[in-house]
Amino acid sequence: MKHVKHILSALLLLLSLSLAFVACKKDPVDPDPQPAVTAITSIDPATAPVGSTISISGTNFSTDPASNTITIGGVTATVVSASPTKLVIVVPAGAANGPVSVTANGQTAQSAGTFTVAIPGLKPxxxxxxxxxxxxxxxxxxxxxxxxxxxxxxxxxxxxxxxxxxxxxxxxxxxxxxxxxxxxxxxxxxxxxxxxxxxxxxxxxxxxxxxxxxxxxxxxxxxxxxxxxxxxxxxxxxxxxxxxxxxxxxxxxxxxxxxxxxxxxxxxxxxxxxxxxxxxxxxxxxxxxxxxxxxxxxxxxxxxxxxxxxxxxxxxxxxxxxxxxxxxxxxxxxxxxxxxxxxxxxxxxxxxxxxxxxxxxxxxxxxxxxxxxxxxxxxxxxxxxxxxxxxxxxxxxxxxxxxxxxxxxxxxxxxxxxxxxxxxxxxxxxxxxxxxxxxxxxxxxxxxxxxxxxxxxxxxxxxxxxxxxxxxxxxxxxxxxxxxxxxxxxxxxxxxxxxxxxxxxxxxxxxxxxxxxxxxxxxxxxxDSFFTPVTYRGAFGTENWVSGWTNVNPQATDYDR
Missing domain, CATH: 2.160.20 (Pectate Lyase C-like)
Incomplete structure (x- = not known):
């Protein structure tokens, strides 16, 4: 009888040590972690005119606006603000109906749906x-x-x-x-x-x-x-x-x-x-x-x-x-x-x-x-x-x-x-x-x-x-x-x-x-103080001062909207 008690005590000790070992063991490390994925979950609104702002929600966006590249129907848009999950952009001139694409952190994602460029009504x-x-x-x-x-x-x-x-x-x-x-x-x-x-x-x-x-x-x-x-x-x-x-x-x-x-x-x-x-x-x-x-x-x-x-x-x-x-x-x-x-x-x-x-x-x-x-x-x-x-x-x-x-x-x-x-x-x-x-x-x-x-x-x-x-x-x-x-x-x-x-x-x-x-x-x-001192001859040095506000194709410009 005394022999059996010794055996039981030994078994209980062994079980306690096993439980302690398991409790102290660290969780295993995942040998193949999954990287963050750039994705587009929604566009709000999905229809808007050129020049308006829209929001793109998703994941893995850069917080630096300049580090995100967004295109609408193949035309690059300007990023107004950026967070990891939201980009605010301006619908660019020349944008066409089509998917929205975001390139951020080395990845490119495309929206499942199509963005539509709204045509504003005629001005009075x-x-x-x-x-x-x-x-x-x-x-x-x-x-x-x-x-x-x-x-x-x-x-x-x-x-x-x-x-x-x-x-x-x-x-x-x-x-x-x-x-x-x-x-x-x-x-x-x-x-x-x-x-x-x-x-x-x-x-x-x-x-x-x-x-x-x-x-x-x-x-x-x-x-x-x-x-x-x-x-x-x-x-x-x-x-x-x-x-x-x-x-x-x-x-x-x-x-x-x-x-x-x-x-x-x-x-x-x-x-x-x-x-x-x-x-x-x-x-x-x-x-x-x-x-x-x-x-x-x-x-x-x-x-x-x-x-x-x-x-x-x-x-x-x-x-x-x-x-x-x-x-x-x-x-x-x-x-x-x-x-x-x-x-x-x-x-x-x-x-x-x-x-x-x-x-x-x-x-x-x-x-x-x-x-x-x-x-x-x-x-x-x-x-x-x-x-x-x-x-x-x-x-x-x-x-x-x-x-x-x-x-x-x-x-x-x-x-x-x-x-x-x-x-x-x-x-x-x-x-x-x-x-x-x-x-x-x-x-x-x-x-x-x-x-x-x-x-x-x-x-x-x-x-x-x-x-x-x-x-x-x-x-x-x-x-x-x-x-x-x-x-x-x-x-x-x-x-x-x-x-x-x-x-x-x-x-x-x-x-x-x-x-x-x-x-x-x-x-x-x-x-005369009116004149800006410059080193160059002609109208241009390195600054393109006609960019953005001029128009060399007014024949094709719709001024009615």
């Missing part, structure tokens, strides 16, 4: 005509239609919200019966506050449907200020605008603000004798306190930008496929302009000869060599300063015909042009008459061309009238001017962007190592 329209004696605000949820000449009179203000569309009608829609095309004209002491954004530019365009728009469908945009001009006080405003010059001397006048604005298909013929046309943007006596930057004028049936006197200062201008001149100045304009690019469609132009720059000093009916206009309203000469401009025409060796010169200077003008590029014009610089022949403007320094590159020109420099070709060439190539002539055979050395002259998708930022990235002149009139 509102006709505007005549003169409105009230402050107004035009909102982006309404399309405004200009019928005839629409005036903002003295002491009133028009404010336009970002993203607003304004359409101009043709002369047949003039309610007065006078055959004036639709135009917006801001008179002296009135103001236009049109502040768009890079993502919501303000657009002035044709009232015609997409696919039917053309050069000169409507009038254009006009600002009038109280800054000096060099015309008689009884002289009528140009191109059918009502009123006379009168006499003002307020160089720091303020006509408002234009930022991130597009003006398309302007330049219709005015019912004047002789026939005339407004430019896309016309500035008459506009003062230096007016803010104008990031403005594109496309398919103008006349000039793109036109200055009639004044002291206005502008930056970041894009003239695209103009019919006549890109940059036209006269009536004693003495303002400053920096960063401008123009791209021509060489199949379209004015039979009289289109130019990129056309700088005058007197009425077009007056002769080339005339005495200076009496300074009734201040300045006697057109003497603006342009810096960092690029003007592009022909890609191959240019021809004569619809085109004249990249820079056409005449009638005793005293312009200064610095650090600029003229490419592909039959004539690079055309110096006519008293502009240089008298030597007075050169001696005084009021006419100053420095850091200018003429490339791919049939004839780089031309002199005419009292200015001989030899004088013109000697002036342009003179020591200390840092001007350059690049033959057609050598244009590849400039290392321009390969899409520089591609009308459908132009690109202007220079290639790495381009000689245009250096060599800019300094000092002289560039010492």
């Amino acid at each position: 329209t509102k006709e505007v005509r005549g003169t409105t004696f009230a402050n107004m605000t035009w909102k982006k949820d309404t399309i405004y239609v200009l019928r005839g000449q629409v005036y903002i009179p003295a002491d009133y203000k028009l404010t336009i919200e970002p993203g607003t569309i304004i359409k101009g009608t043709g002369p047949e829609m003039d309610p007065s019966g006078n055959k004036y095309p639709g135009a917006l004209i801001v008179e002296r002491r009135a103001q236009l506050i049109a502040i768009g954004t890079p993502t919501q530019p303000i657009v002035f365009t044709s009232s015609k449907a997409a696919g039917q728009r053309a050069y000169g469908d409507w009038g254009g945009v006009v600002l009038i200020g109280k800054s000096p001009v060099n015309q008689s006080r009884t002289a009528a405003y140009p191109n059918g605008v009502r009123g006379t010059v009168e006499a003002y001397g307020e160089p720091f006048d303020n006509s408002g603000t234009l930022q991130y604005v597009r003006i398309e298909y302007a330049g219709a013929t005015q019912p004047t004798t002789p026939a005339s046309r407004l430019g896309g943007l016309t500035l008459i006596g506009v003062g230096a306190n007016t803010v104008i930057d990031h403005v594109q004028v496309s398919y103008s049936g006349s000039d793109a930008f036109a200055w009639f006197g004044g002291t206005a200062k502008l930056k970041n201008l894009f003239a695209y496929r103009s019919f006549d001149d890109d940059w036209s100045a006269d009536w004693g304009y003495v303002g400053n302009v920096q960063f401008g690019v123009s791209l021509r469609d060489v199949s379209t132009g004015d039979p009289s000869g289109s130019n990129s720059f056309e700088i005058d000093n007197y009425q077009s009916a007056e002769t080339s060599d005339v005495t200076a206009v009496t300074a009734i309203n201040g300045y006697t000469q057109t003497a603006p300063t342009f810096a960092n401009f690029s003007s592009f025409a022909y890609s191959t060796a240019p021809t004569t015909g619809l085109y004249n010169a990249g820079i056409y200077l005449r009638r005793n003008t005293a312009v200064s042009i610095y650090n600029s590029l003229v490419y592909g014009f039959p004539v690079g610089i055309y110096l006519e008459g008293a502009a240089v022949g008298s030597q007075a403007n050169i001696t005084s320094g009021t006419l100053d061309l420095k850091g200018v590159v003429i490339a791919n020109a049939l004839t780089p420099v031309v002199g005419a009238g009292s200015n001989t070709p030899e004088q013109a060439t000697a002036y342009f190539t003179g020591a200390g001017r840092s001007n350059q002539i690049v033959a057609t055979s050598d244009v590849a050395t400039l290392l321009l962007n390969s899409n520089n002259l591609t009308l459908s998708s132009p690109a202007f930022v220079l290639q790495t190592g381009s000689p245009l990235l250096t060599g800019a002149v300094t000092g002289s009139k560039l010492a």
Whole structure:
């Protein structure tokens, strides 16, 4: 019996030790752990228009928005915010109906369902005509239609919200019966506050449907200020605008603000004798306190930008496929302009000869060599300063015909042009008459061309009238001017962007190592605080300032929604 008890005690001890061993043993480690899986569980909402935000729920997303790549129907979207289980994105322009794809943490997932791009309804329209004696605000949820000449009179203000569309009608829609095309004209002491954004530019365009728009469908945009001009006080405003010059001397006048604005298909013929046309943007006596930057004028049936006197200062201008001149100045304009690019469609132009720059000093009916206009309203000469401009025409060796010169200077003008590029014009610089022949403007320094590159020109420099070709060439190539002539055979050395002259998708930022990235002149009139100091020649260095807010295919753009 005692033996049996010993055996039982031994068995109990052994069982206790076994249980203790099992209790102390660690859980086994899984030899093949499963990685986190990127997946999409839902899209909210599953139907939304371009530009709206939607949420994508799922797993294994990156918390860094830039580390997630999301496409809708194959088009990449912008990520607004990110967490491991939720992404908020903006429906991108060009998105098509289709699945949503997310790539995060090295994995790609696709939604089981299809996202649908909603088509917004048509915006309501509102006709505007005549003169409105009230402050107004035009909102982006309404399309405004200009019928005839629409005036903002003295002491009133028009404010336009970002993203607003304004359409101009043709002369047949003039309610007065006078055959004036639709135009917006801001008179002296009135103001236009049109502040768009890079993502919501303000657009002035044709009232015609997409696919039917053309050069000169409507009038254009006009600002009038109280800054000096060099015309008689009884002289009528140009191109059918009502009123006379009168006499003002307020160089720091303020006509408002234009930022991130597009003006398309302007330049219709005015019912004047002789026939005339407004430019896309016309500035008459506009003062230096007016803010104008990031403005594109496309398919103008006349000039793109036109200055009639004044002291206005502008930056970041894009003239695209103009019919006549890109940059036209006269009536004693003495303002400053920096960063401008123009791209021509060489199949379209004015039979009289289109130019990129056309700088005058007197009425077009007056002769080339005339005495200076009496300074009734201040300045006697057109003497603006342009810096960092690029003007592009022909890609191959240019021809004569619809085109004249990249820079056409005449009638005793005293312009200064610095650090600029003229490419592909039959004539690079055309110096006519008293502009240089008298030597007075050169001696005084009021006419100053420095850091200018003429490339791919049939004839780089031309002199005419009292200015001989030899004088013109000697002036342009003179020591200390840092001007350059690049033959057609050598244009590849400039290392321009390969899409520089591609009308459908132009690109202007220079290639790495381009000689245009250096060599800019300094000092002289560039010492004015308005000018941004840069090292490059032409309109572009490494910053693509036309990106996002411009449009080179307005013909296909649906502005009704």
